[in-house]
Amino acid sequence: MxxxxxxxxxxxxxFEFVIDKDAAMVSQTIYNMLTSPGSFAETQHxxxxxxxxxxxxxxKICNGKETEFPIEPELTLELMMAANYLHT
Amino acid sequence: MYIRVKRSKxxxxxxxxxxxxxxxxxxKLQVLIDQPVNNQRLILVGTGEVLExxxxxxxxxxxxxxxxxxxxxxxxxxxxxxxxxxxxxxxYWVPLCIFYVADRSLNS
Numbered sequence: 001m002x003x004x005x006x007x008x009x010x011x012x013x014x015f016e017f018v019i020d021k022d023a024a025m026v027s028q029t030i031y032n033m034l035t036s037p038g039s040f041a042e043t044q045h046x047x048x049x050x051x052x053x054x055x056x057x058x059x060k061i062c063n064g065k066e067t068e069f070p071i072e073p074e075l076t077l078e079l080m081m082a083a084n085y086l087h088t
Numbered sequence: 089m090y091i092r093v094k095r096s097k098x099x100x101x102x103x104x105x106x107x108x109x110x111x112x113x114x115x116k117l118q119v120l121i122d123q124p125v126n127n128q129r130l131i132l133v134g135t136g137e138v139l140e141x142x143x144x145x146x147x148x149x150x151x152x153x154x155x156x157x158x159x160x161x162x163x164x165x166x167x168x169x170x171x172x173x174x175x176x177x178x179x180y181w182v183p184l185c186i187f188y189v190a191d192r193s194l195n196s
Contacts, residue, residue: 003119006100018120019101062101063090063153 007034007046009062011055017062021046027061028087057082089152091145093117093130095159106146110139117158127161 007024009017025031033042042048050058057078063069071079091113093100102116114125130139132148133155139148150156 006120014097016098017101018098020103023101059099062099 004046007048009058010047010049011053011058012051013055015055015058017058019062023062026088030086052085053082054078061086061088091150092153092155093158094133094155095121095157100158104145106150107144109142109144110148111141113145114141121158123160129159129161131157131159133157 005021006018007021007030009019009024009030011017021034025034030048033040033048034046036043053061056075060069060071060075060079061082089104089106091102091104093102093113100117100120102113104113104116110130111125113130114128117123117128118125125141131137132139132150137148139150139156
C-alpha cells in the first residue's frame, strides 16, 4: 500500500477520510475530478473537498462497498442526494 | 474487509484480512502517517482493548467495518531514542568499561 494509492475526501465539517483510490473511483464524479487533464489541485494531491456533504453521509458513502447496510430514515434523503451528485 | 482507523478528524479506511496481524496494520499506517510502528497504539473502540502487535485481527475479534482508534506516543522521537538506548547493550557496556578503567587506575 502506497500513499499515492489513497485519496483524501474532506467533508463539510473538515473531517478527512482516507480511502483506496480504486474504491473512490467507483464514483464517476470523483473519477473525473482525479483524472482530468491539466494540473488541478485535486489530481496532484489526491484530495477532494465536498463542502456540501456532511460527515455522517460521507462516512456512509466511504463504507459503500456492501450492497446492504442499516441506515437511519432521516439520513436517506441526504444520502440519495449525495449519491446522485457523486454518480454512484 | 475494511477497518476504519480514526484519529482526531481523520479516518483511514484500511483494506485488510482477518488473518493479518496488528503489526501488519501498523506497517500500512506507517506509510500513510509517517509515524514509526513503535509509536502507534491501536485501540478497539467497541471494547476499549489495546491491540497487541503479535496477535491477528481475528484474535482480537476485529471484524469488517470495525472502528479502531489510533493513538501516538507523545514526543515520539526522544522517547523512541530512549527506549532504543535502554534496550541496546551500550547501556550495559558503558558502566562496565568505567568500572574496569577505574579498577585498573586504582590498582596501579
